[in-house]
Amino acid sequence: MEIHHKIFSVRDIMASEGLEAYIVSSNDQHLSEYVAAHWKFREYLSGFTGSVGTLVILDDEVGLWTDSRYFLQAEKELDDSIFTLFKMGEPDVPSIEDWIVLKLEPGSKVGLDGRTFSIDEIRKFNSKFKKQDIRLETKHFFMDEIWTTKPIMPEKDIFDYPIEFAGLSRTEKMEIIRDKMHHQGITHYIIGALDEIAWVLNMRGSDVPYNPVFHSFLIIGLDGVNLFIDPHKITSTTSKKLTKDDIKVSLYEDFYKHLSELSPYDNCVYIDPTRINAAVLSSLPNNMPRSEGMSFITSLKAIKNNTEIKGIENAMIKDGIAMVEFLYWLENTLKTSNTTELEVAQKLKYFRSKQPGFQSESFNTIAAYNANGAVVHYNVNEESNTIITPNGLLLIDSGGQYMEGTTDITRTIALGDIPQKAFIDYTMVLKGHIALDSISFPKGTRGVHIDSMARQHLWKHGLNYGHGTGHGVGCFLNVHEGPQSIRPVDNGIPIEVGMITSNEPGLYRTNEYGIRIENINICEKHIETIFGEFFRFRTLTICPIDLTPVKTELLNQEEIDWINNYHSNVYSKLAPSLNDEHKKWLKEKTKPIK
Numbered sequence: 001m002e003i004h005h006k007i008f009s010v011r012d013i014m015a016s017e018g019l020e021a022y023i024v025s026s027n028d029q030h031l032s033e034y035v036a037a038h039w040k041f042r043e044y045l046s047g048f049t050g051s052v053g054t055l056v057i058l059d060d061e062v063g064l065w066t067d068s069r070y071f072l073q074a075e076k077e078l079d080d081s082i083f084t085l086f087k088m089g090e091p092d093v094p095s096i097e098d099w100i101v102l103k104l105e106p107g108s109k110v111g112l113d114g115r116t117f118s119i120d121e122i123r124k125f126n127s128k129f130k131k132q133d134i135r136l137e138t139k140h141f142f143m144d145e146i147w148t149t150k151p152i153m154p155e156k157d158i159f160d161y162p163i164e165f166a167g168l169s170r171t172e173k174m175e176i177i178r179d180k181m182h183h184q185g186i187t188h189y190i191i192g193a194l195d196e197i198a199w200v201l202n203m204r205g206s207d208v209p210y211n212p213v214f215h216s217f218l219i220i221g222l223d224g225v226n227l228f229i230d231p232h233k234i235t236s237t238t239s240k241k242l243t244k245d246d247i248k249v250s251l252y253e254d255f256y257k258h259l260s261e262l263s264p265y266d267n268c269v270y271i272d273p274t275r276i277n278a279a280v281l282s283s284l285p286n287n288m289p290r291s292e293g294m295s296f297i298t299s300l301k302a303i304k305n306n307t308e309i310k311g312i313e314n315a316m317i318k319d320g321i322a323m324v325e326f327l328y329w330l331e332n333t334l335k336t337s338n339t340t341e342l343e344v345a346q347k348l349k350y351f352r353s354k355q356p357g358f359q360s361e362s363f364n365t366i367a368a369y370n371a372n373g374a375v376v377h378y379n380v381n382e383e384s385n386t387i388i389t390p391n392g393l394l395l396i397d398s399g400g401q402y403m404e405g406t407t408d409i410t411r412t413i414a415l416g417d418i419p420q421k422a423f424i425d426y427t428m429v430l431k432g433h434i435a436l437d438s439i440s441f442p443k444g445t446r447g448v449h450i451d452s453m454a455r456q457h458l459w460k461h462g463l464n465y466g467h468g469t470g471h472g473v474g475c476f477l478n479v480h481e482g483p484q485s486i487r488p489v490d491n492g493i494p495i496e497v498g499m500i501t502s503n504e505p506g507l508y509r510t511n512e513y514g515i516r517i518e519n520i521n522i523c524e525k526h527i528e529t530i531f532g533e534f535f536r537f538r539t540l541t542i543c544p545i546d547l548t549p550v551k552t553e554l555l556n557q558e559e560i561d562w563i564n565n566y567h568s569n570v571y572s573k574l575a576p577s578l579n580d581e582h583k584k585w586l587k588e589k590t591k592p593i594k
Contacts, residue, residue: 068466
């Protein structure tokens with residue numbers, strides 16, 4: 001069905017249900033960043049394939065909101081005769097709720113599927129709509145009516161994540177959580193985030209591409225646990241283990257009904273309004289006592305234990321070996337022939353797949369040549385696939401899922417001649433990367449406090465980038481996780497010892513090139529003085545940084561020392577596992593600079 005026919009279908013149902021607007025998110029009912037094909041209704045309606053975007057359909061207009069990572073992609077994919085693109089964060093761009101209020105008359109009705117919006121999102125809409133006498137209804141499930149050909153829900157088996165990688169058993173994790181519940185007078189802790197369920201149960205799956213998670217809901221009680229899941233995913237062996245640990249298995253589709261049947265007497269439920277969908281709240285009895293706050297698991301999962309840290313360090317060595325083999329292949333291939341973005345992505349996956357414990361990529365590899373590199377989340381496909389020649393810049397953002405941990409790395413490679421301004425751009429990005437990696441900061445520091453460290457050298461030249469500088473990374477879980485982040489917007493979360501966060505400043509010139517340098521860091525204790533306790537980052541990623549585009553005269557001695565120390569560590573960690581040719585190549589790429 002063509003896009004305009006799909007929009008007409010939505011409008012037909014809107015008219016029959018008395019709605020003046022309908023909002024479609026990019027979420028599933030677990031509010032996941034990446035979703036199974038079954039839930040990609042916004043993509044189905046709009047043709048926009050970015051992972052973040054919200055669609056608003058009115059009687060005579062359609063708007064789509066997305067962030068700066070997807071501006072260029074959305075411009076290419078959206079039919080501008082149907083859609084208006086709203087670039088979130090840009091000056092004078094209205095929010096979704098402000099635009100709806102501007103367009104609708106008092107007394108209008110707005111509909112959406114409450115399963116795909118968080119409780120906080122609904123509250124935000126309502127706080128604006130009620131002032132204008134606009135009614136929001138959350139039980140309009142258009143996806144089920146319109147998208148009759150949608151893919152079925154995945155039915156893949158789940159499997160145990162061994163304690164040798166997890167560090168703590170699921171019963172130990174439950175004890176920690178129940179202690180928190182007990183102290184807050186909570187009897188039922190409701191969890192909908194897939195990575196949190198996988199973490200606490202020490203289970204993994206493959207329902208969502210690149211994320212080793214499985215569709216389920218979880219309720220942790222003081223005396224037992226109820227897992228709502230498709231029973232076909234559970235083998236008899238796994239079922240026995242769950243039963244032994246007092247985990248009852250119930251049908252996935254019975255979750256909301258179960259909530260409605262909870263007794264409000266002598267019970268109190270705990271929910272995270274940012275990570276639980278609005279249908280959960282509307283399913284609970286009206287008089288059910290509840291407590292709200294950040295999910296306990298969010299903070300527990302973010303601070304890696306010693307076993308997880310050791311595993312991630314091992315995963316980084318494996319990933320570094322694969323990256324060296326790939327970069328060696330790329331350099332030698334371009335000496336005799338051209339290649340393509342798709343071949344680059346496929347080759348990198350091949351080199352990773354040779355490593356023991358490799359499970360999958362951690363996201364779809366971004367292999368972006370020259371102008372495509374300016375599309376922050378560029379998605380190479382058969383149509384966009386570009387021939388790569390031995391000149392210009394190639395941005396490669398990729399990662400792997402290993403049993404020991406999750407990796408995420410970006411390297412920008414000069415393949416030959418590049419524009420003169422690219423030398424300045426690249427050097428400023430590298431200087432920002434080094435500055436953020438080198439700082440010491442007091443306990444309690446939040447990401448917003450140090451984000452400017454990575455941007456300062458770009459700012460001096462009137463340059464900037466639109467995305468965040470750092471995100472949390474899971475341990476054989478989602479490549480993007482919270483609660484910490486490093487970005488200009490304050491989320492109130494301090495960076496703590498044991499948190500693993502990316503460091504990825506960049507610079508993007510539309511229709512020319514993109515530059516990004518990304519490593520993964522762990523926060524560690526540094527020093528304690530009369531002024532308090534101070535932390536610092538330690539780089540975990542092990543892969544050479546291309547120095548060809550660097551103007552060394554713009555580096556100070558501390559930055560030169562950082563590069564030389566980093567490359568010395570890369571060589572010492574990877575050389576023992578490389579053959580002679582790769583070792584020789586790496587020796588050249590990590591030789592000291594002056």
